[in-house]
Amino acid sequence: MRELDLDRALAVATGLAGWACERIRRPRPEGVREKDGPADIVTDTDEAVEAHLREVLGRAFPGHGIVGEEYGVTPGSADSPHWLIDPVDGTTNYAHGIGWCSVSIGLVAPDGTPLLGVVADPWRGETFTAVRGGGARLNGTPVRAAPHTTLTGHxxxxxxxxxxxxxxxxxxxxxxxxxxxxxxxxxxxxxxxxxxxxxxxxxxxxxxxxxxxxxxxxxxxxxxxxxxxxxxxxxxxxxxxxxxxxxxxxxxxxxxxxx
Structure with a gap:
């Protein structure tokens, strides 16, 4: 794999997640329709967000592959990583006005190893980020899994x-x-x-x-x-x-x- 600036990649992905959150927060989803059945739907927002993310990532990282929820696989060069895009994870909630959905963006090495991840919550203004080996952050502040020692009560x-x-x-x-x-x-x-x-x-x-x-x-x-x-x-x-x-x-x- 060619040398990759993960800090730059994370900055681009985080910026795109912020843009997507603003798009999702628009007052009303439009163009709601079925994909594979009544419980599997897509909206114009899903498609518009993924199209924009694909365009920006394609310009910023030529040669990288892209795998998206709505538009499938765009192959990259053999020795390059690929991006994962879910523009609205939780479309059913989004389409019904329930404020629990997210934007998910990841970068994966050619061998399948995850390199970075971004998950943004449009409704709470929260963006989770991680770079492999660098810990996880919420709006820039390090976070850790719970210190609990039992499932009971949690x-x-x-x-x-x-x-x-x-x-x-x-x-x-x-x-x-x-x-x-x-x-x-x-x-x-x-x-x-x-x-x-x-x-x-x-x-x-x-x-x-x-x-x-x-x-x-x-x-x-x-x-x-x-x-x-x-x-x-x-x-x-x-x-x-x-x-x-x-x-x-x-x-x-x-x-x-x-x-």
Whole structure:
């Protein structure tokens, strides 16, 4: 891989996330329509944001590949990294006026190693950033995973598989309920995983990992000290993130659900 200025890449990605947040905060989403079914929708905003991010990244980093939620893969040169773009992660919330969605941007090495991640919350003015080996930050201030030593009494975030439960989810929820751990399904994978980095959620899980909306936030969380099971996940495999002090308990629950 050619020499890459990650500080510059992070600055460009953070600036684009700020622009996207302003676009998302416009009063009303337009052009809401189905993609693969009633529970999978897209808006004009999703497409406009991704198109702009692709254009700027393509000019700033010629030769880099781009993988986006709405427009798929633009190949880059063989020895260059590629960008991951989810312009509105949580489109259903956004389209229905629920203020919980995010902009997710990541950069990945040719071998799949995440290099940087940015997840921005348009509604709270929060931007999570991480560069591999440099820790995680929230609006420039370092953040760490929660210091908790038990799941009991704390928050566990998860997401549906679109509109449905995923295999093992019901057993997982039952075990967590028995431990008096409060589960929330919020509607944005990237933003939910980022809450583990911020120390707000003690753990989070998704049933099917998609790098476009998951890898930037996964880097944030692990740079903040969270533990990922099964490490760096592959496409469409389950993922569990946990604060280090609850990792063993979370893994026990995870295995008990057959995951």
């Amino acid at each position: 928050v566990f975030l998860t997401e549906w598989a679109a509109h449905a439960h995923w295999p093992g989810m019901d057993a997982l929820l039952r075990d967590l309920a028995g431990r008096h751990c409060t589960v929330r399904v919020m509607g944005s994978t990237a933003l939910s995983l980022a809450q583990v980095a911020a120390g707000r959620a003690t753990a989070a899980a998704i049933g099917s990992f998609h790098p476009v909306d998951g890898l930037p936030a996964l880097l944030l969380a692990t740079e903040a000290g969270a533990v990922a099971l099964p490490g760096l996940p592959s496409w469409e495999t389950p993922l569990l993130l946990a604060a280090p002090g609850v990792a063993a308990e979370a893994a026990e629950v995870w295995r008990g659900a057959g995951l």
